[in-house]
Amino acid sequence: MSRIKNKLRVVSASLFLLFWLLSFAGCALISAAVPCGDREPSPKKAIPPPGSGGNMHVEGVWIDVVAFNQKVTNVGLTTDLRAVRDFVNKQRNDTEHADGTALCAAVSRAVEELTKFDKAELDDAFIITFTDGDDNFSSAVYKRASPIYQHDVYKTAENDLKPKIGKKPHEVGIEAYAIGYGAEIQRKTELERLVTKGIDGKPNYFEATNKSQLSANFNEIEERIEISIKHIMLEVQEVLWTDAKPRYFKISIGDESVICKWANNVLTIPNKLTPANTGLKENPNLQFFNTPEANIPSTRPGKILIPLTRVKYIDPKTKKEKDFKWTDLKVEVAERLLPPGDPAWRVDREEGAPMLNVSKNIAVIIVLDCTSSLDRGTFAEVKKDVLELIDKLSKTKSKRF
Numbered sequence: 001m002s003r004i005k006n007k008l009r010v011v012s013a014s015l016f017l018l019f020w021l022l023s024f025a026g027c028a029l030i031s032a033a034v035p036c037g038d039r040e041p042s043p044k045k046a047i048p049p050p051g052s053g054g055n056m057h058v059e060g061v062w063i064d065v066v067a068f069n070q071k072v073t074n075v076g077l078t079t080d081l082r083a084v085r086d087f088v089n090k091q092r093n094d095t096e097h098a099d100g101t102a103l104c105a106a107v108s109r110a111v112e113e114l115t116k117f118d119k120a121e122l123d124d125a126f127i128i129t130f131t132d133g134d135d136n137f138s139s140a141v142y143k144r145a146s147p148i149y150q151h152d153v154y155k156t157a158e159n160d161l162k163p164k165i166g167k168k169p170h171e172v173g174i175e176a177y178a179i180g181y182g183a184e185i186q187r188k189t190e191l192e193r194l195v196t197k198g199i200d201g202k203p204n205y206f207e208a209t210n211k212s213q214l215s216a217n218f219n220e221i222e223e224r225i226e227i228s229i230k231h232i233m234l235e236v237q238e239v240l241w242t243d244a245k246p247r248y249f250k251i252s253i254g255d256e257s258v259i260c261k262w263a264n265n266v267l268t269i270p271n272k273l274t275p276a277n278t279g280l281k282e283n284p285n286l287q288f289f290n291t292p293e294a295n296i297p298s299t300r301p302g303k304i305l306i307p308l309t310r311v312k313y314i315d316p317k318t319k320k321e322k323d324f325k326w327t328d329l330k331v332e333v334a335e336r337l338l339p340p341g342d343p344a345w346r347v348d349r350e351e352g353a354p355m356l357n358v359s360k361n362i363a364v365i366i367v368l369d370c371t372s373s374l375d376r377g378t379f380a381e382v383k384k385d386v387l388e389l390i391d392k393l394s395k396t397k398s399k400r401f
Helices: 002-030 083-090 103-116 150-162 188-194 211-229 377-392
Strands: 061-068 072-075 124-130 175-179 207-209 229-239 247-253 258-262 265-269 286-289 305-314 329-334 354-358 362-368 398-400
Touching: 061 083, 061 103, 061 207, 061 377, 083 362, 083 377, 103 124, 103 150, 103 188, 103 362, 124 377, 150 188, 175 211, 188 265, 207 211, 207 286, 211 377, 229 247, 247 286, 258 286, 258 354, 329 354, 362 377
Parallel strands: 061 362, 124 175, 124 362, 175 207
Antiparallel strands: 061 072, 229 305, 229 354, 247 258, 247 329, 258 265, 286 305, 354 398
């Protein structure tokens, strides 16, 4: 009898094991279609495409991209950065229209978009052109009352760039940049006709012979745009410092510095009208201005923002205004007036933190070469650089050091 019971136990255990194995195998086979038991399928995380992050709308910054080969197409100036990014991502340079280069017609299209823009009064307007070749197709694209012949296309685009846009008294000039790409840039002098001159008097024209230089050029142009559209905001503690107990700020760009006095909620900046008894000295190589009435409360409690406008940095060697990088900007604090080189000057983010601020409406149009003369890898790099430029422009409203 005990043998029979033992055999029954073995058979029962075997049947249970077999049933469990069949159940596990069945779940594994159908798990792709039906989840086992009451388990919910794990949600898949969407991976955003390159250049798709960040704010979708940026107030005060309008962006457009004009793509060209034999055809010229564009988005239209918009604050919808997703639409602009999607347009760039969809561009190809291996289509049936990719053999022609309607460069000048594309630049003129950009000017046309700025001219007809009426959504806001623009304070600044920029055109950034990228190309690796010479125009050979614009005469077929231009639609003017009188025919534009191919030998006149650069002159036509150059003349289109000259007039100011907007309505009086808010007219602004277009600041135009260009990047020529390739080991042998064709007709460099012609490309220089599609740009304006920088503050150094030289054309805003850049050249790149490799991808690294190309990215550096895009970064340099973006930085120049930041310089022209931003002013410095000095954030200080909202404490009633007095003439008897003031704070001094040494504001430096590169090797040049200006010492200012903060007392009675007024920032005294040395100039020709500053009383001699303040001890402050004007620096002709670094100048900026402040209107006390323009001071505003900061978003951080107990702070005040002081706008420093019309910043001019003069190269002491050439005596001409010079571009500078925001990383060259430094603000130091002291409780008493010290010589500029005194080591007691200190950086104090609570006492005097510099910020960059945009209070302007700007428009930026990127003119993008989509011709087949660029190899696939380079064209992908150009699109990447353009997307990064758009992302940076979308973040120019405010930046804290």
